[in-house]
Amino acid sequence: xxxxxxxxxxxxxxxxxxxxxxxxxxxxxxxxxxxxxxxxxxxxxxxxxxxxxxxxxxxxxxxxxxxxxxxxxxxxxxxxxxxxxxxxxxxxxxxxxxxxxxxxxxxxxxxxxxxxxxxxxxxxxxxxxxxxxxxxxxxxxxxxxxxxxxxxxxxxxxxxxxxxxxxxxxxxxxxxxxxxxxxxxxxxxxxxxxxxxxxxxxxxxxxxxxxxxxxxxxxxxxxxxxxxxxxxxxxxxxxxxxxxxxxxxxxxxxxxxxxxxxxxxxxxxxxxxxxxxxxxxxxxxxxxxxxxxxxxxxxxxxxxx
Numbered sequence: 217x218x219x220x221x222x223x224x225x226x227x228x229x230x231x232x233x234x235x236x237x238x239x240x241x242x243x244x245x246x247x248x249x250x251x252x253x254x255x256x257x258x259x260x261x262x263x264x265x266x267x268x269x270x271x272x273x274x275x276x277x278x279x280x281x282x283x284x285x286x287x288x289x290x291x292x293x294x295x296x297x298x299x300x301x302x303x304x305x306x307x308x309x310x311x312x313x314x315x316x317x318x319x320x321x322x323x324x325x326x327x328x329x330x331x332x333x334x335x336x337x338x339x340x341x342x343x344x345x346x347x348x349x350x351x352x353x354x355x356x357x358x359x360x361x362x363x364x365x366x367x368x369x370x371x372x373x374x375x376x377x378x379x380x381x382x383x384x385x386x387x388x389x390x391x392x393x394x395x396x397x398x399x400x401x402x403x404x405x406x407x408x409x410x411x412x413x414x415x416x417x418x419x420x421x422x423x424x425x426x427x428x429x430x431x432x433x434x435x436x437x438x439x440x441x442x443x444x445x446x447x448x449x450x451x452x453x454x455x456x457x458x459x460x461x462x463x464x465x466x467x468x469x470x471x472x473x474x475x476x477x478x479x480x481x482x483x484x485x486x487x488x489x490x491x492x493x494x495x496x497x498x499x500x501x502x503x504x505x506x507x508x509x510x511x512x513x514x515x516x517x518x519x520x521x
Contacts, residue, residue: 247275247296248270248275248477249274249275249291249294249299249300250263250266250275250301250302251277251279251287251299251300251302251306251309251310252278252306253279253280253305253306254278254279255280258322258462259302259462261463261466262302262469263300263302265462265463265468266300266302266466268466268467268470269471269474270474272474274300279305279306287309288313291313292313296316298317298319300318300469301319301321301338302320302322303323304323304325304329307329307330311329318336318338319473319476319482320337320338321465321469322462322466323338324340324341324445325418334483337482337485338469339491341460343491344377345417346381346384347493348443349378349381349415351456351458352441355455355495356505358412359387359413360388360412361387361388361390361410361413362382362387362390362415363390363392363407363410363413363414364378364389364390364392364415365391365392365400365404365407365416366393366417366422367394367395367420369421370419370422371419371422375389375393378417390410392406394421394422395421396421397422397424400421400430400431408438408440409438411440412440413441413443414440414442416445416454417445418445423445428444441455443456443458444456445459446459447496450498450501451498453501455497455501455505455507456496456497457495458493459494460492461492461494464491465492468491469488
């Protein structure tokens with residue numbers, strides 16, 4: 217009996233179609249979904265770095281303006297192999313999805329969000345206080361008394377580390393604890409007469425917009441420099457900011473994603489490489505304050521002119 221050409225062609229077509237759907241399903245099952253706190257350049261840079269290092273497709277959800285319950289339901293229905301969380305709020309949302317490895321990037325103080333979950337790994341944006349002070353002194357070597365306002369609930373550890381770093385260099389840390397954002401202006405007024413620099417760390421009680429503006433106003437009034445945690449405040453008059461390079465961080469996170477995709481358990485993933493720190497200087501403010509770092513140092517940092 218001769219083979220039927222039409223039947224053969226039908227079988228080949230059916231087999232090809234089944235292989236297509238199988239491949240599509242397999243790809244969907246291995247898809248990485250990213251929850252991103254907000255659509256801003258730093259987070260987009262981290263996402264870009266993670267995708268390039270992982271070599272995988274990432275489907276992003278930018279959470280700002282979205283109904284988070286709907287997002288969680290939609291993400292759960294897609295059964296991704298891994299969740300990527302970019303930003304602290306994204307991590308808070310992502311950890312509500314159970315049974316999936318979660319890798320995070322661009323998170324300050326992840327210990328305030330996490331509680332020992334074994335399925336979650338990532339990189340924080342925290343820069344050791346000792347390193348921060350070292351870089352600040354390279355720009356402002358004459359400072360002796362540094363003011364720090366903090367909420368013990370949020371930044372108690374950082375305050376202790378800052379005090380130790382200052383003491384090791386023969387400097388005085390003039391620290392004031394606050395328990396409520398309404399106490400910040402009074403704390404600023406209390407210490408601004410006693411210091412020759414401000415040190416501002418990420419602390420949700422202290423770093424809301426009006427408080428930052430009040431600290432900046434005090435620094436201008438007293439002609440003292442400010443070390444701050446975000447470049448965006450330089451345009452408002454801050455002197456120096458220390459930032460983690462988001463693209464470089466994303467690349468390190470992408471390597472972690474790649475390991476998890478290959479089957480490594482989150483707790484067994486290779487620790488990430490060192491974070492790339494950027495020093496940014498508002499040269500206008502620095503010159504007005506008489507802070508003129510030597511040229512060899514200026515070439516190493518990003519400058520806001």
